[in-house]
Amino acid sequence: MEKKALDKDTLERITQTFKALGDPTRVRILTYLFDEEHSVGDISETLGLKQSTVSHQLKTLKQLRLVKSRRDGTTIHYSHDDAHVMRMLEQMISHVEHD
Template sequence: MDMNNHNQDLKEDTLVKTTQTFKALSDQTRIRILHLLFYKECSVNEIAESLGLQQSTVSHQLRYLKQQRLIKYRRHKTTYYYSPEDHHVFHLLNQAIEHAKHT
């Protein structure tokens, strides 16, 4: 990356989206959900059971993550299954987790 042109690449829209991504990653419950979904597609009930959370809490956080375009879902009969929308964020999350383990 050419460091002389780094400010030219950071447009307002990119800055806003980047800030929103870090805001989404600033919540422990959302990090736990994203980390789980990084390894397997899950329904709301599976997430709640795996993480020991209330279904309403999981649903609320999933709605937020979907609005941020960090996760997507597919429907099978009456059940929705959630998975990563974009692996860039999951690599960022993994790097942050590795950094936390290292320090």
């Protein structure tokens, strides 16, 4: 990787992304979205979280372009929106689980 000075906007976006990944609930949601899309209700039920909590966290993740949504009638389905971040998350999980 070429070393260069980061502009203020890039530095801020990097920092915000790491902050988002520093939250256990957001990491749980992102790992649940690894392979397929899910609705808020599905995420809530599977992860044992309140729907309002899931919606709040998804809003944050969507603002950072880490998740995206797709409407199907009255249901909104969420999926990850950044393969780079998902690979980084996958590598971090592998790192932590490595003996």
